Amino acid sequence: MKPRSAATLAARLIVGGVLVYAGAAKAAAPAEEFANVILNYGLLSPDLALPMAAVLPWIELALGWSLLLGVQTRTAAAGAGGMFGVFLLALGHVVLKKIPLPNCGCFGDVTHLTPAQGLMFDSLLTALCAAVFAYDEDSMSLDAWAARGR
Amino acid sequence: MRTKFSRRLASFGAVLALCVASVLAARGARGPFSAAAPDYRGRGPEAAKVLIAEFSDFQCPACRVAEPAVRQILSLYDGRVRFVFKHFPLKMHEWARAGAVAAECAGRQGAFWPYHDRLYDRQDEWTNEKADAFLTGYAKDLKLDAAAWQACRRDPAAAAAVDADMKDGNDAWVTATPTFFIDGRRFVGAQQLRELGTLFIDKELKK
Numbered sequence: 001m002k003p004r005s006a007a008t009l010a011a012r013l014i015v016g017g018v019l020v021y022a023g024a025a026k027a028a029a030p031a032e033e034f035a036n037v038i039l040n041y042g043l044l045s046p047d048l049a050l051p052m053a054a055v056l057p058w059i060e061l062a063l064g065w066s067l068l069l070g071v072q073t074r075t076a077a078a079g080a081g082g083m084f085g086v087f088l089l090a091l092g093h094v095v096l097k098k099i100p101l102p103n104c105g106c107f108g109d110v111t112h113l114t115p116a117q118g119l120m121f122d123s124l125l126t127a128l129c130a131a132v133f134a135y136d137e138d139s140m141s142l143d144a145w146a147a148r149g150r
Numbered sequence: 151m152r153t154k155f156s157r158r159l160a161s162f163g164a165v166l167a168l169c170v171a172s173v174l175a176a177r178g179a180r181g182p183f184s185a186a187a188p189d190y191r192g193r194g195p196e197a198a199k200v201l202i203a204e205f206s207d208f209q210c211p212a213c214r215v216a217e218p219a220v221r222q223i224l225s226l227y228d229g230r231v232r233f234v235f236k237h238f239p240l241k242m243h244e245w246a247r248a249g250a251v252a253a254e255c256a257g258r259q260g261a262f263w264p265y266h267d268r269l270y271d272r273q274d275e276w277t278n279e280k281a282d283a284f285l286t287g288y289a290k291d292l293k294l295d296a297a298a299w300q301a302c303r304r305d306p307a308a309a310a311a312v313d314a315d316m317k318d319g320n321d322a323w324v325t326a327t328p329t330f331f332i333d334g335r336r337f338v339g340a341q342q343l344r345e346l347g348t349l350f351i352d353k354e355l356k357k
Contacts, residue, residue: 023169024172027173028176028177032329032342033326036342046345065172071162146161149154149155150152
C-alpha cells in the first residue's frame with residue numbers, strides 16, 4: 001500500500017470511529033437530553049431542537065460507518081466535512097458570544113469537551129475529511145469490493 | 151453476490167445494520183421507571199390528573215435556574231397537578247449528596263419544601279467546604295429539631311432514600327439535571343419545561 005493510501009485509510013478510520021462513538025452515545029440516550037444541549041447554544045427553538053436531536057446522531061452514525069467500511073467514501077467524507085463545518089460555526093458562536101457551556105455535547109454524556117476543545121477537535125476532523133475527499137484511492141473498502149463486481 | 155449492484159446493496163445494508171447494532175449496544179438494558187417518593191416530597195393532590203416528577207440536584211446551577219419555572223407551574227396549575235421531587239445528586243457535584251440527605255432529613259420533620267427552597271435560593275453560599283455548617287444553620291433557621299435532624303443525617307436510611315431515587319433515575323436513563331417527567335414524558339432543562347412542558351400539561355389536563 002502506498003504511503004498516501006495508508007494515510008487516507010487512517011484518516012477515514014479516525015473520522016469514522018469518532019462519528020460512530022459520538023453518534024451511538026447520543027442516539028442511545030434520550031433525545032431530550034441532547035436537545036437540551038442544542039438549546040444551550042441559543043440558535044434553535046425547542047420545537048426545532050428536539051427533532052434535530054433525534055435525527056443528528058443517526059446521521060453521524062451513518063456517515064461514521066460509511067467511512068469505516070468505505071461505502072460511498074468521498075460522499076461520506078464530504079457530508080461529514082460539511083457537518084463539522086456547521087458544528088464549527090455553532091461552537092464559534094458560543095465562544096464569540098461567551099455563552100457559558102460547560103460541555104459542547106459532542107459526545108452526549110459520555111465524554112465532555114469544552115467549546116474551545118470542541119473547536120480544535122472539529123477543525124482537525126474537518127481537515128481529515130478534506131484529505132479523505134481529495135485523496136481517497138483506497139482498495140481496502142467496500143466501494144473497491146463493489147467495483148470489482150460484474 | 152457478484153454483480154456491482156448487489157454488492158452496493160449489501161454495503162448499504164451493512165451500514166444500516168451496524169448503525170442499529172451500535173445504538174442497541176450503547177443503550178444496554180433499562181429498568182422500569184418509578185416516580186414513587188415519600189409524601190413529604192410531593193405537592194398537590196395525589197389524585198391529580200397530571201403527575202410531574204423532577205430529578206434534581208441541589209448543587210446543579212441548571213436546577214436552580216429551573217426553579218422559577220417550576221414554582222410558576224405549581225402556582226399556575228395549583229390543585230390540578232401533583233409534583234414529586236426525586237433526588238439525583240450528580241457525582242461531579244461534591245456537596246450535592248450532603249444537600250440531598252440534609253433536605254431528606256428536613257422532610258422527615260415536615261420541612262422538606264422550605265429547606266429545598268433555601269438550598270436553591272442560597273446555592274452559591276453553601277456549596278463549598280463550609281457546606282456542613284451552612285446546612286446545619288439552615289436547619290436551625292427553619293426551627294428543626296437539631297438532634298433529630300443530625301441523627302437522621304447519620305442514619306443509613308436517609309442515604310438509602312437518596313440512593314433509591316438515584317436508581318430510579320438511572321433506570322429512567324436520567325443523566326442530566328433537572329429532568330422532568332410529566333405523565334411519563336421527558337423534558338430536560340428549564341427551557342423545555344417552560345416552552346414544551348406547559349403545552350403538554352395543558353394537553354394532558356384536557357384529556
